[in-house]
Amino acid sequence: MPKRPLLATAAALAVASALVLPATAASAPLTGVTAVQDHLQELQKIAEANGGNRAAGQPGYKASLDYVKAQLDAAGFATTIQEFDAIGGTTYNLLAETPGGDANSVVMFGAHLDSVSRGAGINDNGTGSAAILQAALDYAGSGATPKNKLRFAFWGAEEQGLVGSSHYVQSLSDAERGQIVAYLNFDMVGSPNAGYFTYDGDDSDGEGAGPGPEGSAQIEKLLNDALAASGVQTEGTDFDGRSDYGPFIEVGIPAGGTFTGAEGTKTPEQAQKWGGQAGEAYDSCYHQSCDTVDNVDQQALDRNFQAISTAVKTYAEQFPQP
Secondary structure, three states: OOOOOOOOOOOOOOOOHHHOOOOOHHHOOOOHHHHHHHHHHHHHHHHHOOOOOOEOOOHHHHHHHHHHHHHHHHOOOEEEEEEEEEOOEEEEEEEEEOOOOEEEEEEEEEEEOOEOOOOOOHHHHHHHHHHHHHHHHHHHHHOOOOOEEEEEEEEOOHHHOOHHHHHHHHHOOHHHHHHEEEEEEEOOOOOOOOOOEEEOOOOOOOOOOOOOOOOHHHHHHHHHHHHHOOOOOOEEEOOOOOOOOHHHHHOOOOEEEEEOOOOOEOOHHHHHHHOOOOOOEOOOOOOOOOOOHHHOOHHHHHHHHHHHHHHHHHHOOOOOOO
8 A cells, every 4th residue: 555645263165065176184275364374475485585575567576466367377267467667667467357257247356466665565465465366266166156257456556656556447448447346445454453444435434535436335334244243343444545446436436445554543442442552553564674474463364354255255146236
């Protein structure tokens, strides 16, 4: 997530038993939040092997994209690499979609894959990327065929000003934009002093940023309900343009997502509600070299992953109605 001036135990999706071959536990593929954690370890290793970061335009970013693409290709997704220019030179978005599903009714799930140049970017935003990657893999492993087409996006150069997602939305024709019925964004879902925020689709927090496009409130409700099932009471966070939902809401596409906080300070009321330390940042390693695999709250990651998985399964069959 780019820093801008202020404006205003997990249950994995079950794999059909008919598809499971006899195997030892060691050889069985990882699923659920355990697999998300494994992806984060791989992203950490990629950063360490490539100058300590995964920034767009740098070798660590391309290696991260290759890793994610290989996982999705092996699961049967149709993947596309979109090339564009950013500050560091040529870089890429990765799009992956289900072979099945109505191409005129696309639900997108997105996260930025790049880090800042200072570090590995494991909470920001390895967590969001790894979570939507595994939600996609688990859904594919279930053997289900979606009614709606599911499209998973891994954005480049978000840390340079939402460059990748902006390029993608601008490259769509009016007809292609009209096919996208919802966009869900996940940017930082494992902050170590975690808050539990959902994007305020109906502007119920009353802070003046305004509601999202029609249909956004229904996305917010689904995510609130999913987190409530984990015992978490959420708070709304404004669509303030700081992450990759921005280009989508600008063209009227309903949006939503979850967020566990960045450089903002946890209040005493939030600490009482969620635990953690009042008066400290949700993520004190935000945009710093200490944003490593040790900078992730596993419970927050688990809860958010479960909410993401719920949204994937739900919107495979339906989409938010205004």
